[in-house]
Amino acid sequence: MVVAFAILAAWELVTAAGVVAFRRPIYNALALVANMLGLAVLFLILNAQFLFAAQVIVYAGAVMVLFVFIIALLNPASDLTLGRAGNEWIYGLVFGVIFAALLGGLLFNRGLTGRQGASTPEAINAVGNVQALGAALYTKFLFPVEVASVLLLIAAVGAVYLAMRRIR
Amino acid sequence: MTTELVVVTLIKTAIVVFGLLTGFAYLTLFERKVQARLQQRPGPNRVGPFGLLQPAADGLKLFFKSSSAPSGRDRFLYLLAPTISVIAALASFAIIPVSGPGDVNLFGHHIGWYIMNVNIGVLWYLAVTSVGVFGIFLAGYSSNSKYSMLGALRSSAQMISYEMALGLSLVPVFILAGSLRLVDIVNAQRTWWFIVPLLPAFFLYLIAGIAETNRAPFDLPEAETELVAGYHTEYSGMRFALFFMAEYINMIIVSSIATIVFLGGWWGPFGILPGPWWFLLKVVALLYVYVWLRATLPRMRYDRLMALGWKSLLPLSLAMMMVTAVVYVAAQGRA
Structure with missing residues (x-):
């Protein structure tokens, strides 16, 4: 398990670096796909099979295909050779240090092992992964789920409105 | 225990890959033969008895063909694209149970007729195909050709659109079976197949x-009359064969899932024939429908295809899902 995690962590770091390091946009997007697939496998190692499927279907599949679509369709010539901009690395450094400090602080305070809740892997496997998640979503977390679904509906209606207005 | 599991899984994977590749080869012959008969032609009948060695001849020809590749292509993505397509197609079969669990007795070990019996079941198939879209899209993008690009755009848009309807049309089954596990779904159909x-x-x-696998009458991505060959226009030889392989294996998988989810999987009436034969028979029957449709129906227009997917299939599957849920809950309340 530790070996698997080490390989995955290395994969995640390399692909994450690829997202910003490649010079051609399509490769950046594909590196992000590879990163999301690695994240999905991390979920799998944590016994969260449903999240694995959702991560692959929604992010690696649907969202990233749209990214790649846009890159391939617009294909701006200037994007093909993304130049190194002047002072951007300073902001990158500042926010990088802040983020690393936050993560380090969290690790220092909490340690690497979290507290174990009621939903242990054994308890979840007894009812089934999908069943356990569904029961939690539609009983305990019903209100947040409904709020999120209304938000998504609003976004969908808004997108349709914007698209139709442009046709007229 | 763990080593044993790994070895058993590797052996099963090898068998499945071999079976799928053979299945693919003979599916091409099956398609050509059936289509020829439907059009009053004899079909391939020169290589071997009844043309049975035709797939071997085709494979040999493709293997020794010189591969030409377009200039200005993206070398890495051009090679990556067919690889993604084939791996995605082969990987989706991992969840398909050909027969009941523990049916095979191999060297004293009881093993099931599937590679894995996971809790997420069909979601695995949906996840793998959603990655498979990249193979088709990257093929079109990396080829540096307008025909390929248009074919790839059509194909990926079509696959993404129809994946929604595909997934939602399976939800009523999950409601009735109470599980996403394919083995559980088949076992729930012992008396009544879910098609009833x-x-x-x-x-x-x-x-x-059919739309998800880009087959006729929804084969817009490779509309010969307008796009030469679609996303794989610039591929030749073995690399072209890989895309072809992915498409036919996907047909086998769509038919297998339909068999398992709606046609009772390995259960057959009257208790004649063992389970795997029933499974094979049903899959071949569904593949025949594929070929039959291709020989019968003309190609649809692209905007009609998208309208059908989004405006008819999607609302209908949603409605089917709700009706099933309401009826199921009502029936449970009365019982």
Whole structure:
């Protein structure tokens, strides 16, 4: 398990670096796909099979295909050779240090092992992964789920409105 | 225990890959033969008895063909694209149970007729195909050709659109079976196959599945009359064969899932024939429908295709899902 995690962590770091390091946009997007697939496998190692499927279907599949679509369709010539901009690395450094400090602080305070809740892997496997998640979503977390679904509906209606207005 | 599990899984994977590749080879012959008969022609009959060695001849020809590749292509993505397509196609079969669990007795070990029996079941198939879209899209993008690009755009848009209807048309089955595990779904159909109560869902699945595999009458991505060959226009030799392989294996998988989810998997009436034969028989029957449709129906227009997917299939599958849920809960309340 530790070996698997080490390989995955290395994969995640390399692909994450690829997202910003490649010079051609399509490769950046594909590196992000590879990163999301690695994240999905991390979920799998944590016994969260449903999240694995959702991560692959929604992010690696649907969202990233749209990214790649846009890159391939617009294909701006200037994007093909993304130049190194002047002072951007300073902001990158500042926010990088802040983020690393936050993560380090969290690790220092909490340690690497979290507290174990009621939903242990054994308890979840007894009812089934999908069943356990569904029961939690539609009983305990019903209100947040409904709020999120209304938000998504609003976004969908808004997108349709914007698209139709442009046709007229 | 763990080493044993790994070895057993590797052996099963090898068998499945071998079976799928053979299945693919003979599916091409099956398609050509059936189509020829439907059009009053004899079909391939020169290589071997009844043309049975035709797939071997085709494979040999493709293997020794010189591969030409377009200039200005993206070398890495051009090679990556067919690889993604084939791996995605082969990997989706991992969840398909050909027969009941523990049916095979191999050297004293009881093993099931599937590679894995996971809790997420069909979601695995949906996840793998959603990655498979990249193979088709990257093929079009990396080829540096307008025909390929247009074919790839059509194909990926079509696959993404119909995946929604495909997934939703299966939800009524999950409601009735109470599980996403394919083995559980088949076992729930011991008395009644799900095609009986869920006939509309079966047809929704079949239409969406045909569109998902880019087959006639939804084969817009490779519309010969307008796009030469679609996303694989610039591929030749073995690399072209890989895309072809992915498409035919996907047909086998869509038929297998339909068999398992709606047609009772390995259960057959009267207790004749063992389970795997029933499974094979049903899959071949569904593949025949594929070929039959291709020989019968003309190609649809692209905007009609998208309208069908989004405006008819999607609302219909949603409605089917709600009706099933309401009826199921009502029936449970009365019982």
